[in-house]
Amino acid sequence: MNEGAFNLTAAAAGGAHEADVVIVGAGPVGLFAVFQCGMLGMTCHVVDVLDHVGGQCAALYPEKPIYDIPGLPEASGQELTERLSAQAAPFAPVLHLDQQVMALEQGGEGAAPTWTLRTAAETELRASVVIIAAGVGAFQPKRPPLDSIGAFEGQPEGQGVHYAVRDPGAYRGKRVVIAGGGDSAVDWALALTDRGAKVYVVHRRDKFRAAPGNVGRMRALADDGLIELVVPGQLTGVDGDGGALRAVTVMHDAKPRTIPADALLPFYGMAQTLGPIADWGLGLERNRILTDPTTAATNHPGVFAIGDIAHYPNKLKLILTGFSEAAFAAHAAHGIVFPDKALHFEYSTTKGLPAG
Ligand SMILES: Cc1cc2nc3c(=O)[nH]c(=O)nc-3n(C[C@H](O)[C@H](O)[C@H](O)COP(=O)(O)OP(=O)(O)OC[C@H]3O[C@@H](n4cnc5c(N)ncnc54)[C@H](O)[C@@H]3O)c2cc1C
CATH class of the missing domain: 3.50.50.60 (FAD/NAD(P)-binding domain)
Structure with a gap:
């Protein structure tokens, strides 16, 4: 069911x-x-x-x-x-x-x-x-306005771009960029870290609109180096070939940065x-x-x-x-x-x- x-x-x-x-x-x-x-x-x-x-x-x-x-x-x-x-x-x-x-x-x-x-x-x-x-x-789902993002959609879970998580286990051992600052972004950052993913959270400001307890847990994991908070950060592009995602590019603190990634999960609402x-x-x-x-x-x-x-x-x-x-x-x-x-x-x- x-x-x-x-x-x-x-x-x-x-x-x-x-x-x-x-x-x-x-x-x-x-x-x-x-x-x-x-x-x-x-x-x-x-x-x-x-x-x-x-x-x-x-x-x-x-x-x-x-x-x-x-x-x-x-x-x-x-x-x-x-x-x-x-x-x-x-x-x-x-x-x-x-x-x-x-x-x-x-x-x-x-x-x-x-x-x-x-x-x-x-x-x-x-x-x-x-x-x-x-x-x-x-x-x-609201899609980030990135050129060629469509080329990375429709991949099996754990790779490429997805707007919902159905099989959290597919992200085990993967590098996952989560974009957004609401409940979905924070909840999945915690859940996928629990399942052994390396998670980066990209959000435009250092304030999250999620349940305060979960934001606290996420910040604690970031302090322990288990999650990386990329704030203030803005997605600028996706790189890869043949539908396979290799990296996500961002403006991080006004500087361009490339994050090697297997999966991108934009949670920008509906x-x-x-x-x-x-x-x-x-x-x-x-x-x-x-x-x-x-x-x-x-x-x-x-x-x-x-x-x-x-x-x-x-x-x-x-x-x-x-x-x-x-x-x-x-x-x-x-x-x-x-x-x-x-x-x-x-x-x-x-x-x-x-x-x-
Ligand atoms: C923040 C917020 C707070 C609110 N607070 C209250 C409140 O306190 N009291 C109150 O009475 N109301 C409140 N509302 C309004 C209330 O949520 C809506 O009136 C209610 O959800 C309407 O119910 P619905 O079933 O008509 O439509 P929806 O809840 O919008 O559900 C419609 C469903 O149809 C699906 N759908 C649409 N088109 C298709 C299609 N072609 N194929 C398949 N599926 C389709 C959609 O995906 C959606 O799941 C609030 C709304 C918001 C956003």
Whole structure:
């Protein structure tokens, strides 16, 4: 199971799948949509370009406390993600992580399924209902603006340029340049040093925006000569041949310097872009999908939008608004997935959860 999927099942990339509902985006609102659809007897597959669930909460502010989730006076982004995953788990959603949904096409030979989604990892998903919970778009790592950096991407882990670490053991005995000053940079500097990598941390100033305890540990390792802090430092280039990285060049304290390196890990944060969703023929206003606030329906029959990506007059971009939109979408979806079944409104208290 994928580490970022908590107790949910993550499918291998590729292949063709069918579900009642496909949810684009495993952020807090996408995860809650699994619960709402599940309560109405619908099966869900969920796709996210990130290799973990939780959207902005997990990717941008895992440690920050959120105070406005009803019934949870305080929960960090990570804790909320874990709780939502646990709430979705009884409905056994299938996750397709680390892959962007590129295309949404209408099939439609009469009976369901009528929508086909294709991902960048060649996974094909068919469903009669699609719920787009894509936030403000797909997360992509911010790449340093270095000439020829692309030539060193896509190498096996432990060599070349990577924007996430999946296999820390691959860095054992390697010379690794980590660029950035946030939690990812500091956490991985510690973790890879622990696993026997020689780590250089390049950051533009001698102040780190990471958990103070971890910054302290990193500085202590630097004092012992186990990590080298290259501050103030700025990446200026990457050198090597045939895709194999040999060195990273930096301006260190206003002087050019070459650091022999096997791997470069730039941790400059994430950017969100609407990406392919803009080409799916949906009604848009300023990069948001126009919806009917009473059903979450878009201009495509069977396609709903909820959470940050959904727009209507007086929309409040809050997690709790997205939760409510997920309930509207699930109730509207029921009539499409089960056209011959009447929907009898029931509370969760009377209905209960599936036996697990
Ligand atoms: C620092 C910070 C603090 C915040 N504090 C609060 C707060 O206190 N209270 C509150 O209510 N809100 C808060 N918010 C806002 C809140 O995080 C968002 O409203 C919430 O995350 C929206 O959830 P979502 O599921 O709609 O979208 P997101 O969390 O953005 O998740 C969308 C997911 O969809 C994925 N995706 C997009 N396009 C594709 C595609 N084509 N293929 C595959 N995957 C795709 C993205 O990778 C992402 O994981 C805060 C935001 C920030 C940045």
